[in-house]
Amino acid sequence: MTAFPATLGHEFSGVVVEAGEDVINKRTGRKYEAGEAVCSEEMIWCAQCKPCADGFPNHCERLQELGFSIDGAYSKYVKVDARYVWSLEGLRDLYGDEKMFELGSLVEPSSVAFNAVIERGGGIRAGENVVILGGGPIGAAACAVLKRSGASAVILSEPSQSRRDMALTMGATHAIDPTEVSAAEAVLDITNGVGARIILEATGLPSIVWPDVERIIWEGKALNTTVVLVARADDRIP
Ligand SMILES: [Zn+2]
Structure with a gap:
């Protein structure tokens, strides 16, 4: 790299x-x-x-x-x-x-986000929920892209307050701190148990966020959830 x-x-x-x-x-x-x-x-x-x-x-x-x-x-x-x-x-x-x-x-990071959630992730139908793990440039751009694609809940999980605040101005409807609350519980709560159509892994820490991803998929009522990995990481999704 x-x-x-x-x-x-x-x-x-x-x-x-x-x-x-x-x-x-x-x-x-x-x-x-x-x-x-x-x-x-x-x-x-x-x-x-x-x-x-x-x-x-x-x-x-x-x-x-x-x-x-x-x-x-x-x-x-x-x-x-x-x-x-x-x-x-x-x-x-x-x-x-x-x-x-x-x-x-900003075209480059925004294009990475667009390619991830729309081209590779297949996009969403209006009204579906999405989860963005990681609020760096790619995650923040993904919030903007998906909100403008008609997403209902755009839930960002990000430890940094300033990044959460910025994402909320760009399209995130909810921004949670995963060091304070369980991301999976927050997502299931916010979506009334539905879960998400797309989960974007943009933290670079797939093995840390994976238990939450799995819980959202298994416990959520959404029939199909697409997980898109965008961050480069040495460790693998389990
Ligand atoms: Zn080539």
Whole structure:
């Protein structure tokens, strides 16, 4: 995953300073013009291996990662192949110059959350409940994505007060501290025993949260619960 020393910085936005002759801007279908506001994927996928061909570039067998295994964006310039670059110009009129770049730097973690709960997790039907374990950038973004997908209860389990507070502004309907209360009991209580359609594991501590996940599944009335793992962890789900 990492190959330090490498310059950090994998969630970023900026403007195109220079582009290669044959490089196409996906927004316009034409050559990039200097000054185009863009963000970039952090995963440098090869486009040739089986996972890449199957549409899972995040599982690329030759994956490199900006800010982890190759130099990232904590620098004045960063060089990225055009296929990883996406225009932010559609946000300029809506949010203005400064906010556009802030939002651009959030595209990467938000995309991880979207891919997890919608693409891989299959999304939800309006009115279903979801549980997010871990309120870091991915967990917080997942709260926002799922609330806007029509979730009824969006329950976040996160020990940090400031992260709980932020998630509540983004779409979480409930935020509990798992060091104070049982996450499983809280979920079953809040949902009147229904449980959840999707449980997102975004803590990186799967073996610690797993007993709660299991209880929500077994004791909840929901017939199908999808558990999506997004955090990288050395230990495995039991
Ligand atoms: Zn690949």
